[in-house]
Amino acid sequence: MAVSAYEVIATTTVGTATSAVNFSSISQAYTDLVAVVKANDSNGYLFVRFNSDSSSLYSRTYLSGNGSSASSARGTGEAQGYTTADTTTNFSNVGLLNIMNYSNTTTFKTFLGRENLPASSVQATIGLYRSTSAITTVSFLSPSATATIAIGSTFTLYGIKAA
Amino acid sequence: MAAYNLIATTTVGSGGAASIVFSGIPQTYTDLKVVVSVRSSDTSANTGNYDPLGLQFNSSNSGYTARELYGNGSAATSASLTTMTSFTGVTVARLTDGGINNSNSTASAFSSVDLYIPNYTSANNKSFSMDFVEEQNQTANYGGLVAGLWSNTAAITSVSLFLKDGNFVQYSSASLYGIKNS
Numbered sequence: 001m002a003v004s005a006y007e008v009i010a011t012t013t014v015g016t017a018t019s020a021v022n023f024s025s026i027s028q029a030y031t032d033l034v035a036v037v038k039a040n041d042s043n044g045y046l047f048v049r050f051n052s053d054s055s056s057l058y059s060r061t062y063l064s065g066n067g068s069s070a071s072s073a074r075g076t077g078e079a080q081g082y083t084t085a086d087t088t089t090n091f092s093n094v095g096l097l098n099i100m101n102y103s104n105t106t107t108f109k110t111f112l113g114r115e116n117l118p119a120s121s122v123q124a125t126i127g128l129y130r131s132t133s134a135i136t137t138v139s140f141l142s143p144s145a146t147a148t149i150a151i152g153s154t155f156t157l158y159g160i161k162a163a
Numbered sequence: 164m165a166a167y168n169l170i171a172t173t174t175v176g177s178g179g180a181a182s183i184v185f186s187g188i189p190q191t192y193t194d195l196k197v198v199v200s201v202r203s204s205d206t207s208a209n210t211g212n213y214d215p216l217g218l219q220f221n222s223s224n225s226g227y228t229a230r231e232l233y234g235n236g237s238a239a240t241s242a243s244l245t246t247m248t249s250f251t252g253v254t255v256a257r258l259t260d261g262g263i264n265n266s267n268s269t270a271s272a273f274s275s276v277d278l279y280i281p282n283y284t285s286a287n288n289k290s291f292s293m294d295f296v297e298e299q300n301q302t303a304n305y306g307g308l309v310a311g312l313w314s315n316t317a318a319i320t321s322v323s324l325f326l327k328d329g330n331f332v333q334y335s336s337a338s339l340y341g342i343k344n345s
Binding site for chain 1: 166167193194228229230231232234239240241242243279281282285287288290291292308309310311312342343344345
């Protein structure tokens with residue numbers, strides 16, 4: 001019998017503008033997680049936190065292009081990761097987040113992000129969350145901590161099984 | 164519950180193909196993913212031995228914009244892309260400056276493309292994310308990332324792939340997957 005390796009864990013379509021979308025009590029039965037984000041937020045980006053942890057355990061290196069030049073930079077000791085959001089109601093962003101080996105309790109957690117805003121930029125991010133705790137919650141947060149994540153924004157979390 | 168299902172797959176036969184087309188796409192999924200392994204018959208002797216990749220949704224020839232970020236082994240570059248004319252004279256979205264191995268590339272080297280289209284049935288404009296690899300074990304090779312937008316609110320019912328200067332050669336293949344969030 002064929003075994004499904006890619007399953008939906010949860011999905012949310014924002015019905016009332018909010019400051020946070022949380023996927024909590026994430027099943028530990030998968031190997032990796034994939035999040036797909038199509039969001040409108042006036043800040044133009046969203047924070048990503050694991051286990052509601054806002055301590056300075058996140059770092060990232062990213063490569064980006066704006067249509068005329070390419071650049072790379074780093075962030076260390078940050079309080080969150082990041083993903084993209086559109087500032088218009090066109091929801092033209094594509095945010096993809098791959099979180100590897102999220103349930104293990106012996107290693108730090110790595111993640112790969114794609115942050116696409118076709119009108120302005122394309123970006124790839126490698127990230128690290130320096131915690132050995134299993135990830136049980138993934139949160140997408142308004143950077144201004146206000147209800148700027150607009151109605152119609154969609155967030156889906158998938159689980160991928162290695163076996 | 165399975166979230167990831169094969170909708171269709173195609174392999175180009177002898178004689179090649181001017182396009183690879185997935186039509187009549189079911190509207191029952193949330194996202195689409197297209198996984199591609201292709202090579203071009205183009206004989207252009209450009210640095211990198213490439214042929215740009217193109218795309219149409221719903222056979223539309225307008226409304227496409229993209230930001231591309233790519234590297235060739237010595238430098239990283241970003242470009243803004245709109246449309247181009249395909250080998251067969253069709254106006255299509257231009258997805259890459261470099262792109263797909265052509266006939267001057269190392270023998271048997273095919274390029275890989277991963278195209279992700281979220282919310283393809285929504286009433287908003289359609290954006291997509293793409294990664295591509297054109298590796299041939301020579302001095303100049305290309306790999307890149309693309310953020311693309313089709314400024315059209317129609318649900319996507321077909322996805323067509325094209326090349327700028329050649330046909331897809333035999334053994335080129337593409338698979339369309341549907342991803343469901345419920």
